[in-house]
Structures are given as C-alpha cells and as structure tokens.
Amino acid sequence: MPSPYVRRRQLADEIRKLRESRGLTADGLAGLMFYNRAKISRLENAQRRPDLTEIMDILDALGITGSQYDRICRLAREAAQKGWWDRYGATMGPRQKIAADLEYNAATVRTYDQTAMPGALQCRPFIDALVNLDESQETLDYEPGRMTEAREQRQHELLRAGGPSYETILDESVIRRLAVPAEVMAAQLRHMVQTVSEAERITVRVLMHDARIPGGFLPKSSFYLYTFAEPGDQPIAIVDTVTTDLVLTRHGEVARYTGIYDRLRRAALSTRDSIDFLAGVANRLTDQTGSGT
Template identity: 75%
Template sequence: MPSPYVRRRQLAAEIRKLRESHGLTTDDLARLVFHSRTKITRLETAQVRPDLVDIMNMLDTLEITGSKYDRLLKLAREAAQKGWWDKYGMSMGPRQKLAADLEYNADTVRCYDQTAMPGALQCPEFIDALVALDESQRTLDYRPSRMAEARAQRQRELLRPDGPHHETILDECVIQRLAVPSQAMAAQLRHMITVISTEERITIRVLLHDARIPGGHLPQSSFCLYTFPEAGDPPIGVVDTIATDLIVTQRGEVARYARMYDRLRAAALTTKDSLDFLNRVANHITDRTGSGL
C-alpha cells in the first residue's frame, strides 16, 4: 500500500492549496466546517490521520466536485490507512513509528548512521543496552518491551519477500564510541553480519574513522533517504536531530542529501570488506572480553 505518512503530507498540501485558492485563513475554514483552528492546522501539517467524513464535509463546503473530488477523497482514504505499527500507538516511540511507515512502503532505503546502529537490524541484547542508555539520560519516551517488539517486527517486515532494498553506511565511530557492554556490541555486529550475508537486498558499508570524504563538507547528522514504487510519490528524506526528526520533501534539498550520500558511499568500504571488518571487530571484542581486559 502507499505510505500513509506520505499520503498525509500530500493531502496536507492539497488542503492548504484549496483553502488559499478560496481566499480563506485557517480560522475561516475552521468556522465553515465547524472545527477548531488547531485541527485544521494539524491537517495542513500532516500531524493527524484524516477523518474521511470531515474531509468529505470540507470538500462539499468548498464546492469541490467531479474528478478533483474523487482524487482528493482517494488521497484521504490512503492517508487514513493503518499499518502494523499503529497497533503500538506511541509506545514504540514517534521516531520508530515514522521509520516503520516509510520502510514498509518504500522501494529503496538509504541511510547514513553516524550515531546509531540500523534500527531495523538490531538484536535483543543490543536493544536492551540502548534502553539502559536512554534510562541513564532520562530520555525514555517509549515502553521498552513494546519498542523491542516493534523493532523485531520492523526486521521481519524488512526481510519479507517484497521488502525494500536497504543500504546503510555505518560510521565506525558508532562501533568504537557507543558505550554499550562489549557483549552487546559483539552480538549486534554478528547479528548484522548474519542478516546481510543471507539477504542480498540488505547491504552495509562501513565508513572508517580515517576515511577522507572529498567533494565538500562533512555530514552534520545521520539521515535516511526513501524512494517509493509509485511514480507520483517523490523521494523523501528524514534527518536525525537531538530532539526530533526533520522531514525533507523539497526536491532540491532531498537531492543535496542524495549527493552527500553518494560521497559517503564512495568513501566507505565495499559490502564484502565491511563484513570482514565487522567480523574482525566482533572477534576482537570477544577475545578482549574473554581475557578480562
């Protein structure tokens, strides 16, 4: 199915254009359809799933008919669809919920991970270690058990036969600097090696800490790029910040991130060399832990 989130953004833009073409403010439209200004604003910013009766009432009020009415109602229906992630509510965390929506419906997923392991490729031991980190810095905005269930579901969906092509550029600093127990890190590295070795659609490239990245400035944060199978759905970018995710939809801005991704990819190890590297690091961690160092 089309991504409900992508459709919500498309519907939001259409509602805003309709309102403006009728010379209405958000307050004006809210009064016409007997809603609050806040509800109209949230619809126009894709923050809520649309109610079909509300959308039909709005289209009738604005005297939208014919093929335009049918097109917008179809868009609203697709925007209102629920996916497997909706059964978790917000207990899995807002960032993971957005990632699950976009991953499930994408054709390709390309991520540069500067501070974290790929969310859909994490093993239980590593997830437990991440929960402990969130608890230590008091940023636990999800239910750990439900988050772990959802992350496992994300992995199953990623590996389904019609799942997306998924490539990660993993910055070596994540492996070397993330303060999780050694056993958890070794387990995570071996888990990724197993998944990537058995699924051609899932690839990883390690960006070594001493790799030079010619052609411009260094990336300032992690980001993901998504493309979708339907021709009318433009690519979308999600940029990681400390507090939230920044959604990038303007074609020029998405293209800038795509060029950055290509530069990082060219500087990173090949998938084969990356798996060899991860295996060496996992063995080194295990040997060091076993020696008591």
C-alpha cells in the same frame, strides 16, 4: 499499499493549497467548518490520521467537485489506512512509527548512521542496552517492551518477500564510541554480519574514521533516504536531530542529501570489506572480554 504517511503529507498539501486558493486562513477555514483551529493545523501538518467524512465536509465547504473531489477523497482513504505499526500506537515511539511506515512501503531505503546502529538491524541485547542509555538520559518516549517488539517486527518486515532494497553506511564512530557493553556490541556486529550475509537486498558499508570524503563538507547528522514504487510518490529524506526527525520532501533538499550519500558511499568500504571488518571487531571485543562466545 501506498505509504499512509506519504499520503497524509500529500493530503495536507492539497488541503492547504485549496484553502489558500479560496483566500482563507487556517482560522477562517476552522470557523467555516465550526472546528477549532488546532484540528485544521494538525490536518495541514500531517499530524493525524484523516477522517474521510471530515475531508468530504471540507471539500464541500470549499466548493470542490468532480474529478478533483474524487482524487482528494482517494488520497484521504489511503492516508487513513493502517499498517502493522498502528497496533503499537504511541508505545513504539513517534520516530520509529514513521520509520516503520516508510520502510514497509519503500522501494529503496538508504541510510547514513553517524550515531546509532540502523534500527531495523538491531538484535535484542543491543536494543536493551539502548533502552538503558535512554533511561540514563531520562529521554524515554516509548514503552520499552513494546518498542523492542516493534523494532524486531521491523526487521521481519524488512526481510519479507517483496521488501525494499536496504543499504546503510555505518560510521565507525558508532562502533567505537557508543557506550554499550563490549559483549553486546560484539553480538550486534555479528547479528548484522549474519543478516547481510543471508539477505542480498540488505547491504552495509562501513565509513572508517580516517576516510577522506572529497567533493564537499562533512555530513552534520544521520539521515535516511526513501524512494517509492507508487507513481507520483516523490523521494523523502529524514534528517535525525537530538529532539525530532526533520522530514524533507522538496526536490532540491532531497537531492542535496542524496549527493552527500553518494559521496559517503564512495568513501566507505565495500560490502565485502565491511563484513570482514565488522566480524573482526566482534572477534576482538569477544577476546577482550574473555567471553569465548
């Protein structure tokens, strides 16, 4: 199915353009519909699932008919569809909910992870350790048990038949600096090695701390690139910040991050060398803890 999140953004753009073409402000449209302004604002910012009846009423009020009316109603229906992630509601966290939607409906996913392991490739002990870090910062915006279940579901969906091609570039600093127990990091690295070794569509490349990245400045944050098989669905870039994820859809902005990704990929280890590196680090961490597992 098309990505409901992508469709919500497309629908938001359509409604905003139609409103502006009629010379109406958001307040003006809200008054015309006897809605409060917040409802129009959330619709035009793709912050809520659309109600088809409300969309039809807006189109009627704006005088939209014919094929344009049918096309926007179809957008609204697709934007209102539910995926497996919707059964978790807010308990899985807002960022993970968008990621699950985009991953499930993407043709390709490419990520540069500067500060964390890719969410869809995390094992249970590592997820638990991340929850502990969130709790120490008092930044929980999810229910830990439900979030963990949803994250494991993401991996299941990623590995399903027909799932997207998935490639991540993992900065070595994540392995060296993230304050999780050594035995947990070792388990996470082995989990990634096993997953990548068993699934050809999933690849990991490690960007070493001493790798030089020619052609431009260094990346300022983690980011994620998505392409889609649905005709007309343009690529999306998601940029990670401390407080939220920035969603970029303009061609020039997405192209800049795609260019950065390509430079990072050329500087990173090959997939084979990355697997060997991750396995070697996991073994050394195990030796240091005397775990023997």
